[in-house]
Amino acid sequence: MLKYVLRRFIYMIITLWVVITATFFLMKLLPGNPFGENASKLSPENLQILREQYGLDKPVWQQYLKYMGKVFQGDLGVSYQYPTREVVDIIKHNFKASLELGVESLIFAVIIGLLLGIFAALRHNKAGDYTAMLIAIIGISVPSFVVGPLLSYFVGVKWGILPPGLWNGPQHRVLPALALSFGTIAILARMMRASMLDVASQDYIKTAKSKGIGGKAIVWNHMIRNAILPVVTILGPIAANVVTGTLVVETIFSVPGLGHQFVQSIVTTDYTMIAGLAIFYAAILIFVMFITDIAYGLVDPRIRLGKGR
Amino acid sequence: MENIAKSQFEPAVKSGDKEAILRPSVSYWQDAWRRLRKNKLAMAGLVVMIIVAALAIIVPLVSGYDYETQNPSAVNLRPSAAHYFGTDDFGRDLWTRVWWGARISLFIGIMAALLDLVIGVLYGGISAYFGGKVDNVMQRFIEVIYSIPYLLLSILLLMVLGPGVSTIILAYAITGWVSMARLVRGQMLVLKEQEFVLAARALGAKPFRIILKHLIPNALGVIVVQITFVVPTAIFAEAFLSFIGLGIRPPLASLGNLLSDGATYMRYHPHRLVFPTIVFSLILLSFNLLGDGLRDALDPKMRK
Numbered sequence: 001m002l003k004y005v006l007r008r009f010i011y012m013i014i015t016l017w018v019v020i021t022a023t024f025f026l027m028k029l030l031p032g033n034p035f036g037e038n039a040s041k042l043s044p045e046n047l048q049i050l051r052e053q054y055g056l057d058k059p060v061w062q063q064y065l066k067y068m069g070k071v072f073q074g075d076l077g078v079s080y081q082y083p084t085r086e087v088v089d090i091i092k093h094n095f096k097a098s099l100e101l102g103v104e105s106l107i108f109a110v111i112i113g114l115l116l117g118i119f120a121a122l123r124h125n126k127a128g129d130y131t132a133m134l135i136a137i138i139g140i141s142v143p144s145f146v147v148g149p150l151l152s153y154f155v156g157v158k159w160g161i162l163p164p165g166l167w168n169g170p171q172h173r174v175l176p177a178l179a180l181s182f183g184t185i186a187i188l189a190r191m192m193r194a195s196m197l198d199v200a201s202q203d204y205i206k207t208a209k210s211k212g213i214g215g216k217a218i219v220w221n222h223m224i225r226n227a228i229l230p231v232v233t234i235l236g237p238i239a240a241n242v243v244t245g246t247l248v249v250e251t252i253f254s255v256p257g258l259g260h261q262f263v264q265s266i267v268t269t270d271y272t273m274i275a276g277l278a279i280f281y282a283a284i285l286i287f288v289m290f291i292t293d294i295a296y297g298l299v300d301p302r303i304r305l306g307k308g309r
Numbered sequence: 310m311e312n313i314a315k316s317q318f319e320p321a322v323k324s325g326d327k328e329a330i331l332r333p334s335v336s337y338w339q340d341a342w343r344r345l346r347k348n349k350l351a352m353a354g355l356v357v358m359i360i361v362a363a364l365a366i367i368v369p370l371v372s373g374y375d376y377e378t379q380n381p382s383a384v385n386l387r388p389s390a391a392h393y394f395g396t397d398d399f400g401r402d403l404w405t406r407v408w409w410g411a412r413i414s415l416f417i418g419i420m421a422a423l424l425d426l427v428i429g430v431l432y433g434g435i436s437a438y439f440g441g442k443v444d445n446v447m448q449r450f451i452e453v454i455y456s457i458p459y460l461l462l463s464i465l466l467l468m469v470l471g472p473g474v475s476t477i478i479l480a481y482a483i484t485g486w487v488s489m490a491r492l493v494r495g496q497m498l499v500l501k502e503q504e505f506v507l508a509a510r511a512l513g514a515k516p517f518r519i520i521l522k523h524l525i526p527n528a529l530g531v532i533v534v535q536i537t538f539v540v541p542t543a544i545f546a547e548a549f550l551s552f553i554g555l556g557i558r559p560p561l562a563s564l565g566n567l568l569s570d571g572a573t574y575m576r577y578h579p580h581r582l583v584f585p586t587i588v589f590s591l592i593l594l595s596f597n598l599l600g601d602g603l604r605d606a607l608d609p610k611m612r613k
Contacts, residue, residue: 015456022457026465134350137601141593143545145552146586149572157576244460248552252572263553266464274468278461285458 004297012290019282023275024067028060030271076276081268087276090261097167098250098257102242104177109184109238114231116185117192118224124197132189139186144245148179148252167255176253180245184238191234195227202226232295239288243281341530344606351602357595361588365411374402376409377560385578394584397570401560403581407588410562414544414592417478417563421543422536424482429489430532434520436490437497448494451487459484463546467555474557477550481543492535496528530607537600541593548589564589 051057055066070077076087120132155175156164163172199205200223208218246259254260258277265273335343345351369376380400388395394403436447463480470476500506501524509519525532544564550556551565552572559566564585571582 011452011456015453018453019457019462022462023465026469029469130350137597138590138594141541141597142586142590143548143593145549145572146568146590149575149582150586153575153579153582240458240460243458244549248549251553266468267554269468271468274464278465282458282461285461286456289456 001297005294008290008293008297012286015286016283019286020068020071020279021064023279024064027271027275028063071279076279077272079265079270079273081265081270081273087273090273091258091277091280094256094258094261096257097255098246098259101173101176101180101250101255101257102246104173105180105184105242105245106238108177109181109188112181113185113188114192114228116189118196118219118227120189120193121196121200121227122219124200129193133193136186136189136193139182139189142182143248144179144182145248145252147182148176148249151175151179152252164253167253167257172253176249176255179252180242180249183241183245187234187238187241188231191231192227195230196223198230199223199227229299232299233292235295236285236289236292240285243285337530341603341606345602348602348605350598351606354595354598354602357591358599361411361592361595362415365408365415368408369405369412372402372405372408374405376401376406376562385574385581388580388584395578395580397581398574403567403584406562407564407567407584410564410567410585411588411592413474413557413562414547414564414589415540417474417481417547418540418544418596420478421481421485421546422539424478425486425489425539426532426536428482428486430493430525432486433490433493433495434497434524437494438501438516438520438524444494451490454484455487455491457484460546460549463550464553464555467550472550472555472558477547477556478543480550481546485539485543489532489535489539492531493528496531497524500524500527534600534604534607537596537603541596541600544589544592544596564592 048057055063058066067077074088076091079085079087079090116132116136120129120136123129123132152164152175155161162175164175167173205218205222208222213222243259246257247262248259249255250257250260251263258280262274262277262281264270265277378401380396382400384396384400385398386392386396386400392402392404394407396402397406432447432451436444436451459481462484463477466480466483467476470479497520506519506523509523514522547556547563548565548568551563552569554569556565556569557563559570567585568582568589571585575582
């Protein structure tokens with residue numbers, strides 16, 4: 001197991017390195033001048049001073065090594081758009097709201113998704129199953145940037161039940177979290193259903209039945225407990241879903257989170273900000289993938305021993 | 310009990326060749342089609358998909374409007390007989406723009422799937438066929454690429470390449486092929502141990518002939534299923550990128566930028582959000598339903 005963890009850890013580091021390298025060189029390839037339109041108003045001397053200040057006068061490989069070193073020390077540079085703000089400070093300042101939104105949507109998704117999946121599996125091939133799976137497939141097909149505006153418009157504006165945006169009290173949390181959880185609910189419900197059906201055909205369920213254990217006890221003690229384990233393996237896709245979802249959901253509901261900031265920096269072409277946030281998000285997702293792989297290894301010994309992939 | 314006729318207990322007449330196969334043999338694809346036809350949801354998906362594709366091709370040709378001509382005297386109109394889906398803030402006909410957008414979104418989805426297919430099948434096929442060190446190196450490479458979140462990489466790529474139909478396809482394909490390659494490799498590893506491959510090799514078939522003529526056709530079922538899931542993912546990626554301001558640029562219409570505009574104007578002109586949403590969701594829904602149905606119809610594990 002330790003060897004497996006170590007191997008996954010090395011992969012994680014390599015992937016991170018690839019992401020940072022790709023980000024750096026893509027940013028180097030960007031067209032235009034990093035100092036924007038007003039660069040023409042600056043004298044060549046001033047421009048030179050600026051270049052030196054940002055280290056842009058050195059050869060590319062030196063810039064690369066310097067950037068790499070800085071990133072690993074947790075320094076993602078200074079925003080081009082707001083030269084007084086460090087990217088890391090912006091992350092610290094805005095990440096709280098995103099994290100809160102993400103966790104709340106996950107709680108929604110886990111409760112509703114698992115229940116929906118269990119319900120569908122117990123009503124296998126009956127109307128309830130088809131309804132639940134139709135809901136799930138609609139959840140996959142209708143992305144959060146469609147659900148968000150619809151929720152905001154109908155629940156928020158037209159019916160006025162909940163505020164259509166902003167981020168002040170608990171009542172502001174419900175709609176964004178719900179919009180964000182939609183896709184995750186669908187993924188979880190489908191996975192849970194498949195897993196439950198898989199467990200239902202196992203011999204130990206037959207044994208339990210023949211021992212005369214009641215239906216509810218079988219479902220709770222034997223089926224759900226065993227079926228829930230493989231579900232951890234889709235943690236990676238779920239995290240990706242939630243993280244990319246925050247970009248649009250925060251923009252739609254004007255949540256002052258990091259996703260909103262990311263979209264803003266794309267609009268204002270704030271390159272250091274984009275690069276920094278992309279690396280930050282990639283690091284989170286790659287870390288989640290690492291955790292998923294470890295969990296996978298714990299659940300399924302075949303993976304750990306290197307036969308699975 | 311008594312009223313059962315005695316004739317029913319007569320021994321069957323021995324006639325003709327007992328070994329003869331009475332029914333015509335059913336090929337793998339015929340069998341899959343038969344299973345698929347029984348799946349109502351999948352068939353609904355297929356029908357919707359065909360209708361949407363037909364409308365996306367025909368409507369821009371016959372609607373009498375085009376996607377970019379502006380009409381200042383018909384701004385933000387509600388749906389009417391002249392404009393089935395209403396008009397936008399430049400007086401452009403939404404009925405035309407939505408179907409034009411569907412056309413572009415479908416084009417992006419299908420092209421991305423094809424690119425995925427070519428790269429993924431070649432990579433996975435080569436990796437699995439040669440095995441050993443080649444496989445090892447190629448798989449290590451895949452494991453690194455696999456963990457890179459594709460939407461983030463697409464964002465960076467589009468910043469550099471600039472938004473556009475071809476750059477979106479490219480940005481998607483650069484990371485998208487990995488799942489296909491893994492899937493194909495897994496299938497190939499199973500298939501290449503089977504006797505018909507050994508027979509082909511014994512007859513002197515070259516590696517690429519074996520990959521192309523024997524392994525890929527046999528893995529086709531899984532590949533087809535994967536494609537039906539890649540198309541909606543790519544369409545989703547386009548819409549997502551358009552939504553955050555990196556997708557197809559107006560005046561060209563795509564479902565992504567129509568949705569993004571619709572969300573901005575929904576408070577005053579809800580029709581601008583509702584119609585693109587319906588078409589977009591129908592496309593994704595139909596592909597997902599068909600994909601699910603195909604997986605059940607083609608998956609060898611389900612065929613007991």
